[in-house]
Amino acid sequence: MAPTVILVRHAQGLHDPELTELGRDQCRQVRDKLVPRIPKDFDVGLIIVSPMKRTIQTALLMFGELIERGVPIMAHAGWQENGVQPCDIGSSIDELKAMFPQVDFSQVDPVFPDKSSPEAAFYHETKSAIINRGQTVLIELRERPEKAVIVVSHSGFLRLGCTGHWFMNADWRVFEFEEGEEVKLRQWEETKAGGMGWSWEETVPLGHGLPEP
Incomplete structure (x- = not known):
């Protein structure tokens, strides 16, 4: 049976160096609401993070208690943000390893x-590339x-590559x-406005507004 998936956007950040104080407070609010439900409602066996500083910091602040309990945390380049702006280009894996020794970077695509x-x-x-990447990582998730599984990623990729x-x-x-063979997600009714109630209920088609080659 395919896993239940909890998709999380990183908290407010200063591009990619680190989270803002508001972002840290957002993490605490999510931690206090979501973590007590694990494993009662969500038997989480893995945390996946985009290999960016703001997503890793978010995961550690929100789910550090789970990691201390032994839930592994793994970086995956497929979950990084869409853009090529400086704030969406990650740091070297050597730098990230030194900053975040709790995270398993062994599976990160060497091209990152x-x-x-x-x-x-x-x-x-x-x-086409972002929709393809979204389908690829979702197929990988479905087969885990x-x-x-908790995934901490980015708004653009989660919206335009994965869920709408x-x-x-x-x-x-x-x-x-x-x-079925096609990768389709069905959202829990209780998170239609986000688990914290902070998100819009409107949806967009995958790839909406993205450029073609």
């Missing part, structure tokens, strides 16, 4: 943080053995995979 060369075509900021839903800073949504 490149997002513009021909070798990094999977991460290009085009409609855990009962529930808006994610405000630090908000989260819960999804189940529908049966």
Whole structure:
């Protein structure tokens, strides 16, 4: 059976160096609301993070208690943000390893943080590339053995590559995979406005507004 998926947008950040004080407070609010439900409502067996400083800091602040209990945290380049602006280009893996020794970086694509060369075509900021990346990471998630997985990622990729839903800073949504060959997500009714109630209920088509090559 495919895992339940909790998709989380990172808290407010100063681009990619670190979270703002408001972002840290958002993390505390989410931690206090969501973590007590684990494992009662969500039997989380893995935390996946985009290998960016703001997403990793968010995961550690929100879910540090779970990590201390032994839930592994793994970085995955497929969950990084869409753009090629400086704030959306990650740091070197060596730098991230030194800053965040709790995180497993062993599975990060060696091309990271490149997002513009021909070798990094999977991460290009085009409609087709981002939809393809979204489908790829969701298929990987659907095939994982855990009962529930938390993913901490970015608003643009979560909305335009994966779900069509808006994610405000630090908000989260819960999804189940529908049966069938096609990758489809069904959202829990209680998170239609986000788990914290901070997000819009309107949806957009995947890839909406993204450029083509």
